[in-house]
Amino acid sequence: MYLRPSTLREACEALVEAPAAILAGGTDFFPALADRPPPPRILDLSRIDGLDGLEIIDGVLRIGARVTWSRIARAPLPPCFDGLRAAAREVGSVQIQNVATLSGNLCNASPAADGVPPLLTLDASVELASSSGTRCLPLAAFLLGNRHTARRPDEILTAILVPVASPDATSCFLKLGARRYLVISIVMVAVLLEVAEGRVRSARIAIGACSAVATRMPELEAALIGASPAALGSLVRPHHLERLAPIADVRATADYRSEAALELVRRALRRCDGAAA
Amino acid sequence: MPEPGSLASTRREVVAGGGACVVAGTAAPPARAQEARKGTPNGAAFPVALVVNGQRRELDLDTRTTLLDALREHLHLTGTKKGCDHGQCGACTVLLDGRRINSCLTLAVMHDGAAITTIEGLGTPENLHPMQAAFVRHDGYQCGYCTPGQICSGVAVLDEIKAGIPSHVTADLTSPVALSADEIRERMSGNICRCGAYSNIVDAMADAAGMTDAAGRQG
Numbered sequence: 001m002y003l004r005p006s007t008l009r010e011a012c013e014a015l016v017e018a019p020a021a022i023l024a025g026g027t028d029f030f031p032a033l034a035d036r037p038p039p040p041r042i043l044d045l046s047r048i049d050g051l052d053g054l055e056i057i058d059g060v061l062r063i064g065a066r067v068t069w070s071r072i073a074r075a076p077l078p079p080c081f082d083g084l085r086a087a088a089r090e091v092g093s094v095q096i097q098n099v100a101t102l103s104g105n106l107c108n109a110s111p112a113a114d115g116v117p118p119l120l121t122l123d124a125s126v127e128l129a130s131s132s133g134t135r136c137l138p139l140a141a142f143l144l145g146n147r148h149t150a151r152r153p154d155e156i157l158t159a160i161l162v163p164v165a166s167p168d169a170t171s172c173f174l175k176l177g178a179r180r181y182l183v184i185s186i187v188m189v190a191v192l193l194e195v196a197e198g199r200v201r202s203a204r205i206a207i208g209a210c211s212a213v214a215t216r217m218p219e220l221e222a223a224l225i226g227a228s229p230a231a232l233g234s235l236v237r238p239h240h241l242e243r244l245a246p247i248a249d250v251r252a253t254a255d256y257r258s259e260a261a262l263e264l265v266r267r268a269l270r271r272c273d274g275a276a277a
Numbered sequence: 278m279p280e281p282g283s284l285a286s287t288r289r290e291v292v293a294g295g296g297a298c299v300v301a302g303t304a305a306p307p308a309r310a311q312e313a314r315k316g317t318p319n320g321a322a323f324p325v326a327l328v329v330n331g332q333r334r335e336l337d338l339d340t341r342t343t344l345l346d347a348l349r350e351h352l353h354l355t356g357t358k359k360g361c362d363h364g365q366c367g368a369c370t371v372l373l374d375g376r377r378i379n380s381c382l383t384l385a386v387m388h389d390g391a392a393i394t395t396i397e398g399l400g401t402p403e404n405l406h407p408m409q410a411a412f413v414r415h416d417g418y419q420c421g422y423c424t425p426g427q428i429c430s431g432v433a434v435l436d437e438i439k440a441g442i443p444s445h446v447t448a449d450l451t452s453p454v455a456l457s458a459d460e461i462r463e464r465m466s467g468n469i470c471r472c473g474a475y476s477n478i479v480d481a482m483a484d485a486a487g488m489t490d491a492a493g494r495q496g
């Protein structure tokens with residue numbers, strides 16, 4: 001069954017009848033099936049108005065469910081979004097960025113989802129709508145595991161909500177893959193740094209593709225508070241990353257991922273330091 | 278914010294012999310909208326209208342048909358190639374409302390009313406698009422299978438640079454994007470050529486863009 005409702009209400013009602021595969025950009029729909037047949041019900045969001053907004057209202061960036069990576073990459077956003085925009089320029093290829101959405105990236109919940117580390121450093125939430133109402137969940141509470149989210153079958157992710165960090169905040173995103181495009185990331189690091197009077201006021205660091213769900217590094221973040229920005233790279237120690245549980249797969253061994261995560265965090269901190277200067 | 282839609286007029290300029298470009302409304306007629314709302318059973322024909330290379334084409338498709346299969350199997354426009362069918366190779370690249378996309382990764386029904394440009398719409402053997410002519414001049418292929426996708430992507434790349442859209446290698450995000458071999462290589466990363474004709478593809482694109490050579494010197 002193919003459903004193409006023109007309002008959110010109709011879409012939610014359709015999901016009450018029976019669950020469906022929900023398509024925003026839809027770029028991962030066929031690849032994720034591999035050799036399995038398509039699911040019996042497809043809900044196409046392409047004709048619903050109001051899901052393609054990208055705007056800052058009262059200090060919160062609202063990214064509608066149909067906003068593509070290209071639009072994020074091209075949007076004139078404050079520096080705290082530089083990391084997210086860098087991820088938007090590197091995910092897939094431009095052909096994919098022009099169709100695929102950040103919301104879809106979150107709902108697929110791949111451990112290597114490029115959108116997750118930057119959004120974790122930005123303390124993003126997701127908005128979920130159903131016929132019984134709307135709720136918001138912090139991103140860390142939404143992502144439960146490999147390809148597993150807290151979205152109920154009757155819910156649609158309608159927007160990502162991102163509080164705009166201080167104008168002094170700088171951010172960056174680094175990704176390691178076998179090549180830069182059209183690959184699944186081996187390690188990703190996102191950093192958001194606030195520096196005041198030559199000292200780190202706050203640091204938010206998230207690492208992806210090294211655990212079932214990308215995760216913040218609170219021990220490392222705490223260790224950096226008050227440090228001089230120039231010294232940050234040298235303060236990172238292996239025990240700061242003990243929350244990671246990298247796996248070995250066709251792309252890299254677990255040891256390689258651990259080493260690469262450490263090096264990538266150091267580089268990301270040096271880069272953010274440079275931008276803040 | 279430079280919206281991708283702003284590329285549309287640029288694209289129309291470069292469609293060789295395109296004639297009048299029919300702009301179809303995206304709103305579906307009421308009967309069809311009703312059908313889409315209450316659902317179309319799998320396997321049942323669903324009416325889809327696409328404006329392909331300037332011509333309105335009406336199709337009855339299984340809703341699970343990709344845009345690539347609609348073009349190749351239903352409209353018999355076989356210039357667009359199926360390489361990996363997974364969005365990893367770029368051989369199926371077409372222009373959707375002026376922006377390049379992988380036609381294998383999208384359902385045709387999602388683009389009801391949209392304007393699609395394929396390699397057949399860029400130029401004809403008698404009247405090649407400048408990008409096609411440059412690929413011939415510089416031997417920008419070997420087996421030729423990836424070439425339609427490379428050319429469609431190449432046309433979009435030059436439009437994106439013209440529109441000032443930065444890439445990962447653009448150093449200065451505040452001034453206009455400078456054409457260079459590095460920019461071309463970076464932006465063509467979504468198109469793979471297993472014969473390895475890359476250096477000639479860069480030369481062809483540099484030529485089509487009006488650069489004198491691929492070393493980055495502006496012509």
